[in-house]
Amino acid sequence: MVWEMTSGEKDRAVVLLSGGLDSATVLAIAQDRGFLCHALSFDYGQRHRFELDSARLVAQSLGAIDHRVVRLDLSAAAGFGHSALTDEIEVPKDRPETGETPEIPATYVPARNTIFLSVALGYAETVGSFDIFLGVNAVDYSGYPDCRPEFVEAFEKLANLATAAATQGEGRFKIHAPLIEMSKGQIIRTGLALGVDYSLTHSCYDPDETGAACGRCDACRLRLAGFTDAGTSDPVKYR
Amino acid sequence: MVWEMTSGEKDRAVVLLSGGLDSATVLAIAQDRGFLCHALSFDYGQRHRFELDSARLVAQSLGAIDHRVVRLDLSAAAGFGHSALTDEIEVPKDRPETGETPEIPATYVPARNTIFLSVALGYAETVGSFDIFLGVNAVDYSGYPDCRPEFVEAFEKLANLATAAATQGEGRFKIHAPLIEMSKGQIIRTGLALGVDYSLTHSCYDPDETGAACGRCDACRLRLAGFTDAGTSDPVKYR
Numbered sequence: 001m002v003w004e005m006t007s008g009e010k011d012r013a014v015v016l017l018s019g020g021l022d023s024a025t026v027l028a029i030a031q032d033r034g035f036l037c038h039a040l041s042f043d044y045g046q047r048h049r050f051e052l053d054s055a056r057l058v059a060q061s062l063g064a065i066d067h068r069v070v071r072l073d074l075s076a077a078a079g080f081g082h083s084a085l086t087d088e089i090e091v092p093k094d095r096p097e098t099g100e101t102p103e104i105p106a107t108y109v110p111a112r113n114t115i116f117l118s119v120a121l122g123y124a125e126t127v128g129s130f131d132i133f134l135g136v137n138a139v140d141y142s143g144y145p146d147c148r149p150e151f152v153e154a155f156e157k158l159a160n161l162a163t164a165a166a167t168q169g170e171g172r173f174k175i176h177a178p179l180i181e182m183s184k185g186q187i188i189r190t191g192l193a194l195g196v197d198y199s200l201t202h203s204c205y206d207p208d209e210t211g212a213a214c215g216r217c218d219a220c221r222l223r224l225a226g227f228t229d230a231g232t233s234d235p236v237k238y239r
Numbered sequence: 240m241v242w243e244m245t246s247g248e249k250d251r252a253v254v255l256l257s258g259g260l261d262s263a264t265v266l267a268i269a270q271d272r273g274f275l276c277h278a279l280s281f282d283y284g285q286r287h288r289f290e291l292d293s294a295r296l297v298a299q300s301l302g303a304i305d306h307r308v309v310r311l312d313l314s315a316a317a318g319f320g321h322s323a324l325t326d327e328i329e330v331p332k333d334r335p336e337t338g339e340t341p342e343i344p345a346t347y348v349p350a351r352n353t354i355f356l357s358v359a360l361g362y363a364e365t366v367g368s369f370d371i372f373l374g375v376n377a378v379d380y381s382g383y384p385d386c387r388p389e390f391v392e393a394f395e396k397l398a399n400l401a402t403a404a405a406t407q408g409e410g411r412f413k414i415h416a417p418l419i420e421m422s423k424g425q426i427i428r429t430g431l432a433l434g435v436d437y438s439l440t441h442s443c444y445d446p447d448e449t450g451a452a453c454g455r456c457d458a459c460r461l462r463l464a465g466f467t468d469a470g471t472s473d474p475v476k477y478r
Contacts, residue, residue, distance in 0.1 A: 068318050070311070070312075070317070071310070071311075071312070072309070072310075072311045072358075073309075073310070074361060078309070079307050079362065079365065080361055080362060080365050108403050109361070110360070110361040110362075110364035110365050110402065110403070110404075111357055111358075111360040111361030111364060111398075111401055111402055112361070113401065114357040114360060114361070114397065114398075114401045114402075115354070115357040115358055115360075115361055117357075118350055118353045118354040118356075118357040119311075119350075119354055121349070121350040121353060121354075122313060122319055122348070122349040122350030122351070122353070122354055123318065123319060123349075125349035125350060126318065126319050126349050144403075145400065145401060145402060145403055145405075145406040146400075146401045146402075148400070150400050151397070151400045151401055154393070154396055154397040154400050154401075155397055157393055157396075158353065158390070158393040158394055158397050159350075159353075161384065161385075161387070161389050161390045161393050162350055162352065162353045162384060162385045162390055162393075163349065163350055163353075163384060163385075164347050164349070164383075164384055165349075166384075167384040
């Protein structure tokens with residue numbers, strides 16, 4: 001019996017990888033779904049570089065076929081931002097729990113996910129991929145507008161109007177946000193089941209010079225609560 | 240009599256400025272509409288740098304309040320592209336006239352306008368602008384999918400979902416594409432009426448080492464036909 005096969009090659013995906021817990025889990029999910037994964041990170045002028053080191057280690061450990069770091073300075077020095085992630089603004093600590101309509105905090109970087117997805121789209125078109133994965137989350141998040149399902153849907157629609165690949169009928173772009181409805185605890189349980197080594201990841205907005213996490217910024221608090229919810233402890237170092 | 244005024248300051252606009260004929264005209268239109276204009280250009284690894292010099296001269300001559308060049312390498316060397324604008328691929332010359340559904344040429348840069356608009360959005364949010372101008376044109380164009388009205392509309396929708404400024408009710412983003420339905424001749428007549436010095440602009444995809452235009456690539460052919468249609472001659476140097 002002869003099987004008719006259109007292609008022996010796996011589909012390719014572009015995975016936005018920050019080096020944090022969420023995007024590491026997303027890379028594991030994309031690998032588990034059988035994609036050849038191109039990991040993409042940004043050196044955007046973030047104050048702390050530990051996350052780019054983490055991204056490299058995570059991409060290697062999960063078997064991405066490559067890892068590319070795009071340089072695009074979004075700091076205030078380059079005319080952008082005024083964000084606590086890129087500039088000398090104090091990172092908010094010990095914020096009250098976010099409710100239904102959390103305020104947008106000082107760590108917001110203007111249009112960051114739009115910019116990252118746009119570059120991922122150009123990269124996907126270049127490598128012949130129609131699948132872009134990102135780790136946005138609308139449950140345990142910090143109130144960023146570009147983490148919501150309606151944002152992801154609007155970007156997918158744009159992608160299919162913007163590109164030669166889609167408008168010439170070669171395929172349709174899909175923006176995958178597999179974590180969008182998960183709690184942080186669910187994300188961690190999913191990643192652990194897929195073999196993510198969370199000791200390689202970095203989430204803290206305000207680490208010390210050794211990379212040790214503060215435990216008090218939004219990112220640390222969400223992360224720690226997630227590990228508690230998942231019934232295990234966080235393997236990264238806190239100061 | 241006392242006039243009640245909410246603000247004595249003009250609205251700000253971000254204007255994508257390539258250094259070409261179209262975007263120079265757009266900057267003149269935005270200035271004429273009374274905006275304080277922030278001109279934004281990209282050093283994206285284009286093979287020829289004359290257009291960045293032109294952008295600077297055009298921004299100065301038309302009275303933009305500033306001009307910023309963002310570095311973001313979209314060349315094949317950086318993992319992107321395979322475009323005749325960024326790589327050693329021959330620029331198409333003497334192509335037949337484009338019809339209703341022109342093919343997408345080798346000068347296409349994957350997702351370029353999506354990326355440029357995304358960065359412009361982040362910059363607009365930073366400077367407190369809700370108005371972004373770009374010089375796309377769906378009439379005398381080269382067949383790029385990201386120059387069509389449906390693309391511009393989809394980006395505007397995205398912008399209003401993606402940003403803190405829009406989702407917190409401070410305003411709504413408007414993507415202005417004032418040339419989109421104009422012929423090249425109309426664009427040139429409009430610019431001349433507004434005082435654009437087209438001798439400062441640069442359009443050619445394949446200039447010689449002095450910057451002289453080839454006269455045969457898509458950009459030159461559209462430009463030359465436009466000046467003929469406008470009843471005047473092109474002030475730039477051809478070889």
